[in-house]
Amino acid sequence: MDDVIIGLEIHVQLNRLHSKMFCGCSTAYHDSLPNSHTCPVCLGLPGSLPVINKKAVEYGIKVGLALNCKIEEETLFYRKNYYYPDLPKGFQISQYDYPLATKGHIMILGDNGAERNIRINRAHMEEDPGRLVHAGTIDKAKYTMVDYNRCGMPLLEVVTEPDLCSPKEARVFLDKLKSILDYLDVFDGTQEGSMRIDANISLKGGDRSEVKNITGFKGVEKALSYEITRQKNLQRRNIKVVQETRHFDELRNITVSIRSKVGAHDYRYFPECDLAVMRIAPWVPAIRAALPELPDVKRERFVKQYSLADDHAKSLTSEIKLANFYEAVAARASPKLAAVWIADVLKGELNYRDLSIESFQEEQMIEILQMLEKGKISEDGAVQIIRTLLDRIPIEIGGSPSKIAHELGLGKAEDDAVQKAVREAVAESAAAVADYKAGSERALNFVVGLVMKKTRGKADAGEVHRLVKAEVEKA
Ligand SMILES: [Zn+2]
Incomplete structure (x- = not known):
């Protein structure tokens, strides 16, 4: 499948932290009522001001170092402008130029059985938007509800280069990434939505589509396999693959188009004027020294x-x-x-x-x-x-x-009891012993069976086989 090109963007919730990215709201919202973990900051009310969660930035640096990235001297936040009901401010505080970490790599076992180097383009920090709950499937829902408990959760977005060649490799990469995050103790993978994946996929020579917001690694494999088949079918019929954003419908196991892909310029990025530039280089040595x-x-x-x-x-x-x-x-x-x-x-x-x-x-x-x-x-x-x-x-x-x-009566029969059973069984199996001596290796199985019966299965079959052979050859 060397004609398939896959790149991943993984949103990791840094949910081992106690408070959100820019406010003091608790991150332990998973079993709470909708909209109960909110405040003026994460609801984006006018006049509220964000404060950076320093620990979250330290966690981000930790992950960046573990992914062999270069940590920037200075980093800053940007406003990513877009209008969507899960984002009450009308923009998301994210990073753009000068992200936290760049140019890393991790090794995975590739499809060809050899170790492969998968390059990490960058890892940057941002806040999670709220959660939309659709009444029915996303493309046919009659209405949608919104829960802002998740809004403002600290997220780290890890972006790979398009170095993956198959849905299976994507899965192997994700397993490896998850294992590293698990070692760093920065996130709890058992929480719903703790890792959400956007996958870019194209066939060589074609335009790419982006499948958004896949939860679960099995979902990634399925969504990518579906996309490969869909794009191949289009190519076969000489229809151009359009660059667009698609959604993976887990119930139906298909991807559906949501909108045509927007470019970075559509987001009108500009520096978040309410937050200062962070000089992070001095933090790095201590964080590196404490890596597990x-x-x-x-x-x-x-x-x-x-x-x-x-x-x-x-x-x-x-x-x-x-x-x-x-x-x-x-x-x-x-x-x-x-x-x-x-x-x-x-x-x-x-x-x-x-x-x-x-x-x-x-x-x-x-x-x-x-x-x-x-x-x-x-x-x-x-x-x-x-x-x-x-x-x-x-x-x-x-x-x-x-x-x-x-x-369970699993105690192994005592050795001399086994020995005794072996001697008896060999004595009682003259015909089988003769067959064995005439060259039939299999004839011994009968004697072994007899010993197992005498010891009521408590002896070790391999050991009995060895003992029977020794006994027969002695005779
Ligand atoms: Zn809040």
Whole structure:
């Protein structure tokens, strides 16, 4: 799909902050009544004056540095003029020339399986507009309501260069960006609308369309796939793709045209005269020094320090909480075994149940790994214990793995009991043993089955196979 060109603009709500971008209203509005978190500033009443939330700018710089951007010496706010009911002032305070951060990049795993460098054009700060609630679908709504609780929320807009080549790459990029933001602790991705994406898409040689306000990464993939098909169909029929803004309708899985695209000059940008120029360069060293270890660096360290496979290291470092969980467990169990069980088993079981790593405790994982290492439970048994612990949430949280092993009767049969069963089974299977000796490897399965039956499934099948083979060859 090298004929597809995609660029993204991602609006990240810096919702870990306590107050809005230019006023003291609380950012914790998600479960509140409409229009209950507002004041004269965020309602744009005449005579009200904005005050910059310094912490928000610091968060913006933090993200800029993590995206390998250059941080400007000085930065300032502009008025972006447009008339829309979600914007009571008639303009949005945003940035234009001299944005906070420019010319960054992050690495992603591209479609061809190789690491690709995706360039970041800029990251700038702005205020979120209010939220329109349409009665029905956007193109057919009879009326629309407006909620200004969101108005004035601190936003960081991250703009990529058109470096992405497929809907899947866009998704991979977004996952990576989200992972970095998660590490920086600047936003809570579980809040509705915390990340909203505009996607520019074109086919080589054609004009581009912009799909606005997509929430959810699956939505981005779907909207882009729909657009590619739509534009290809137009090209095939020799119809020109017009440059326009479209909306992704999640219920119908299609994009619909909202308006023809407006250029930057239509917004009549000019500096926000109520806010001073900010000299931010002196803040940068301290913010840089306080940056946490980021996903790529942590992943490399995991590979080296714990001798992990790259896939495991990548999976374990995708979320900061998961990475911390792993390190706590690896400190008290075999790091390699812990990686396999956390990345391959626990993570899958959590995803399947839509649970986060906080649903499982380090102590539980350590206990399971210790039981495995001492041969007290089989691998199948360990999986069953993890599933049972997760299935009991939220009735029981933090249950004891060994108690569950006991309840489920998962304790592995004692070794000598297995040995005894192996000897008996081999003695009782003269025909199968003869077949094996005549060259039929599969004949051993019968004997293994017999041992499993005698030990009522508590023995480890792989181990039994090894013991049976040894016994037969001894005879
Ligand atoms: Zn306010």
